[in-house]
Amino acid sequence: MANFTLVKGASLAEINSKVADAQAAQAGAEAARDAAFVNADIYADTAAGLAATAEGDQFQVLSGDEFIRYRHDTGDVATEVGRFPTAAAVAAIDSYPKNGLDAIKRAASQVMDVVWYGNSHVVKDGKGLRKALAARLAQQFGGWATPIDVYFNQSGIGASGWSADLGKFVIDTFPAAYVANGATLAGSWTSGATFLAPGTIVDNAAATRSFVDPTHNLRVHYQYAGFAAGAGSFKIGMRQQESPWTPIFTSDAISTVSAAGDTMLMGHYDLAASAGRTGYYGVMINPSGQTITGPFMATMLRVEDRDATHGVSFNTGFTAGGYSLYYIVTSVLAKDDNAEINYFAELRRLQIARGQTPNIVIGCNEGHNQRNETLQPSLGRRAITDSDGPLALLDNFEALQRHIDDLWRSQGWDVREVTYLFWVDHPPQGGDDAEMTGYRQIMTTLGAALPRTSVVDSAALVSEAELSSTSSYIDGLHLVNTLGAGYDLLAQRFVASL
Known part of the structure; x- marks a missing residue:
């Protein structure tokens, strides 16, 4: 229970803090704008402000992307009384996607990249969820x-x-x-x-x-x-x-x-x-x-x-048939960071060349293979020993997220450029067992509370009954790859939900 409390508290606090910061920034900018017209002119530096004001008056100095407000105190002392972001800084807060779903929706007006990490339902060259999503997203937003x-x-x-x-x-x-x-x-x-x-x-x-x-x-x-x-x-x-x-x-x-x-x-x-x-x-x-x-x-x-002025490019970061998220993340962590940085730098380069802020979504699907995982502990900060349990799935996903965020920070890139989307696998034929039910519950609650993260529960898009009635199952687990059924049906429903 302590693990649940720790994750939920920390993640929700970060999200709430971001919302509060954005709201405070906007309110502060409006207040600074109004106050500037009353009694706080803007000067090049504190020396100029002190020279132009009397004791007790206030003045402002522009520093980077914020205004610093000072009070002229006795002895020509400039005492800071507040800081307020510029209008450009407030606009920048809103310029970044809030999460993976928000980032994908922005493909209607800008170019963006999806980079997918997943199990055998997402393959680099062939059939599966990856191809269905790529086709339907391009149909909706265009491809660039x-x-x-x-x-x-x-x-x-x-x-x-x-x-x-x-x-x-x-x-x-x-x-x-x-x-x-x-x-x-x-x-x-x-x-x-x-x-x-x-x-x-x-x-x-x-x-x-x-x-x-x-x-x-x-x-x-x-x-x-x-x-x-x-x-x-x-x-x-x-x-x-x-x-x-x-x-x-x-x-x-x-x-x-x-x-x-x-x-x-x-x-x-x-x-x-x-x-x-x-x-x-x-x-x-x-x-x-x-x-x-x-x-x-x-x-x-x-x-x-x-x-093309907007659209989606659907990339594959890593895929492994028949393996759990533990294996995928282990493989990613074993890579040379330089190679991954080179890859992400090229994604960013083409977007920046178009005059836009980079918009990259890290997608990940899992569920089915997690049920068979035996390796432990999990790879995140919790080190869960229940290898096939819900907390292990959450912890391994967070380890992937932290790794990619760390790559961004190592290059001085703004982590707000990268958002996350976790896709919980579709229900097996006959319905979810207790493990799949647990995965859906933890990822749609605690997983969705992770920074800049959206969670898609594929069972909410297409039910097991509908998959069965459309003859979508191949072997009780994997789905067909024909139009209007199986993975394509899931992709259609996902795009329609955006």
Whole structure:
């Protein structure tokens, strides 16, 4: 019971404090504005204020994003009597999303990224909840960029061999592509960042696609290694990913030679808008008819719609089939912080380049696999030994949240840029057992009280009875991937609830 009290008290206090701070800031700014017109002019510094006022009078000095109010006391002493935020500071308080749901809703007027961590119902390339959510969110808000990935699984490519310095940029969710110095690799159209226009809803069992309008002005971003030794090069290309498989472009050779030594470099390729580009397209590293010459290493590839003014890009931070949140968080904590910082920095970079405050939602789903967890204690500050219990689930989610917040703080980024959304898995066929009931209860109460966090209870979106009546279950637990049922039905209901 002490754990419940500690979590609830601390979390609610923080949330209430934020609300109170925002309200106080607004009230203070209004009071400062009114008072300034009465008897407290603004001066460059305290010396100027003292020189211009008599004893007993008050004056103000602008310092950063707040006004400091002083009283002119005997002996030319400036005594601080209050601080009030500027109008710009008050506006900034309201400019950040309150939680994950608020952040997603803002995709109606700005671009934003979802980064999902989850179990087998959310997969990086294939069927599942991740694909259904990506499609339905893009249909509702539009899509503005493909997810960050290296999209390179061609036979003959290496997944190791780089230097320790370059290894700091590698996240194992997106294995880097590597060709050794002096080696070559013939091109192939086998993998890439594939996309359809937003609003195009296809059978959810088909290959994963992201949602960017191919008729718009596009920019292909790629991160690759520069090497002190060797004379490596590669090309990128784009083609239609369905008959007649028309090639759209192949870039000039991109050199991997770097006078600065082994380091990561960013490049981009711009493609002008064309009304004739309809359908399904893909951008690849090393297209057919070309050759990579080592040394070569690539860690990121992403397609941005330069004409989109708002929308969602749905990314996968980490996924593991058949594993609980304990395993997912353990794996994330084992990563090199530099690699994660590199990943999040790129998400932020493209949003900032558009003149907006970064808006990134960390999504996470769990429930089913938690019931089988045996490893303990949990990874948060509570160290719960009841490994498959509700408190362990809450504690492991909070450990993930704290880790990502710490990454933000380590770079001096404002943690208000990142919000959280926890998705409690759908009910198994036959209904929830006691464990699933406990997970729903704790996450919709204490979980929802965590800072900047929303909780979605999928059982409140679609009941077990409705999933059964729509033939959504495959094996009593996993769901079908057809339109209008299973994961797609859950995604539709979620988007409709926003």
